[in-house]
Amino acid sequence: MSDRERDWDFYLRTVSNSARDSSFANDPASYPSLLHAVKKLCDFCRQEEKSSEDLVARVYPHINKLFQRSTASLSQPTSPNGILLLVILQFFLDFGEVVLHDADPSLRTFFRSCLSREFADPVVAAATLDFLNVNKNKLLFSFPNLLPQFFPLLLKLIAWNGEKLEKAFLKVFPGLVSPGSFLPLFPSLVDLPILVVALEKVERSSGSLIGSSIASIQKSAAPEMLLALMDEAYTGSTIGDGGGDSESEESSTIDVADPVFLELLKDENDGLAERHWTSPGVAAVLQAATNSPQSDRLKQILNITPRLPDMYFTIALRDANNSLIPILMARNSTLFPDKNYMYEVRRRLLEFMLASFQRSPDFIALLKKPIVDRLGEAYDSPEKTELALQLCWAVGEHGGGGGSHKDAARELFESLELLLYENLSSSRLGLRQESINSDSRNFRKSSQSRLLCFVITAIAKLATYHRELLPRARVALGKLLDLEYQIQGFGGELVIIWD
Secondary structure (H helix, E strand, O other): OOHHHHHHHHHHHHHHHHHHOHHHHOOHHHHHHHHHHHHHHHHHHHHOOOOHHHHHHHHHHHHHHHHHHHHHOOOOOOOOOHHHHHHHHHHHHHHHHHHOOOHHHHHHHHHHHHHHHHOOOHHHHHHHHHHHHHOHHHHHHHOOOHHHHOHHHHHHHHHHHHHHHHHHHHHHHHHHOOOOOHHHHHHHHHOHHHHHHHHHHHHHHHOOOOOOOHHHHHHOOOHHHHHHHHHHHHHOOOHHHOOOOOOOHHHHHHHHHHHHHHHHHOOOOOOOOOOOOOOHHHHHHHHHHHHOOOOHHHHHHHHHOOHHHHHHHHHHHHHOOOOHHHHHHHHOOOOOOOHHHHHHHHHHHHHHHHHHHHHOOHHHHHOHHHHHHHHOOOOOOHHHHHHHHHHHHHHHHOHHHOOOOHHHHHHHHHHHHHHHHHHHOHHHHOOOHHHOOHHHHHHHHHHHHHHHHHHHHHHHHHHHHOHHHHHHHHHHHHHHHHOOOEEOOOOEEOOOOOO
16 A cells, blocks of 8 residues: 555544544544644545546545534534634535535535634634635635625624735625625625624623624523623623613613614624614714724724725626615715714715716616705705715706706706705804804804805706706896805805806
8 A cells, every 4th residue: 555545544534533423523632633634635636637536435425524513513612613614615615516515505504603603713714715715706606695695794704803804805805795785785894893893892791702603692592691791782781790670771772772783793694774873772882982992903994994895886886776875875974983984984985976976877866865855964964064065066967867857857956946045044054153163153154155056056057957947047046146145265256157
């Protein structure tokens, strides 16, 4: 018997014994030798061209049984099986056709049973991304729904492990986008900083995240433990505090916040869910995150996250999907409260929205209702004012969707009229000026002046596209000239030339 044959027999016996004996498979001391044996057997199968199919057929039953036994033992804290399972999955992908093994159930089992427990392990996280990148084409072609289904779990990899996995994650990212994940993915991307805060709170309350499945919280048979965890996450008390009346004010607060917390920590895509950012629990978490020093992990994700929408929007522009724009409008004012982060994300949101309207002007007519709603919120906050500015520009520049959308253009024109009259209203201009300092008052006036410029420009352009609106445009702009309105910060008196 040659050395190669002896090695083959030795490695095969090692795997066979481990597959039969659960104590051997679950022994951490035997893990390195078992992992080495599986790797060597896979190498033998790849290297033997003539007898490859025969070798695969001989080793497959043992490899498959080992996979089943390893996934069944993952609930035990002493079972570091992530790397071993990835090696076995590679075997299934490489030789599945030879032994008629469908790798899809095995891949899903790995995500649900292993990665959900070991995503916080940097070695397993890096190995998982490497595995996905090596097999990217095969996964997208043979299992196109796999990565989109588990995108929340894959986002945990980058959220928890940060910049050291950024390059590998960016290579995987396009595979996360599909028709079923396209809309739910965007809120999860911009909420990565909040996911980090939630994961850090879970770690502080229950210890290391490695070896425990957070998703199982949603199906826990002990709801009192869930309440204790949520109490720690949102009120600052610990699980060990115990006690407390189930009808107390704290418990009712927890009940309101639970769906958002569990939505953030889920492992699988279950569609677009509404996130109640006004709930007391979420407000408390965001307030605590704002008032306390940022962790290194949070700083890294605040730096990484704005780059992810760049890739996402590139795909979105290619697919020309107008369903995303109302979500962007809604999320423009609900972002993690970090100044630089909000600036970077909002800039990208607005750039994509304008690029979408440039590419497909009819989107403006199709999205008339959400546009009108956002114009009506122009004075609510600075970020909503900026959104209204950009919408005014888009409406005017693209004629409310084009010459064939006269009804939509008329309704948009009416909204612009209302916004103009509201701006000119003395009650609006003088609102709360006695109660705010001069800096705030000057900033408010400057914002109103900018908005006025955009509104009157949009009115003029819209009337140019749709000539039937010219009489109303003359009336609206005539009221502006009658008041001799001064545009502060724009070089003095505004002059309108109207032909």
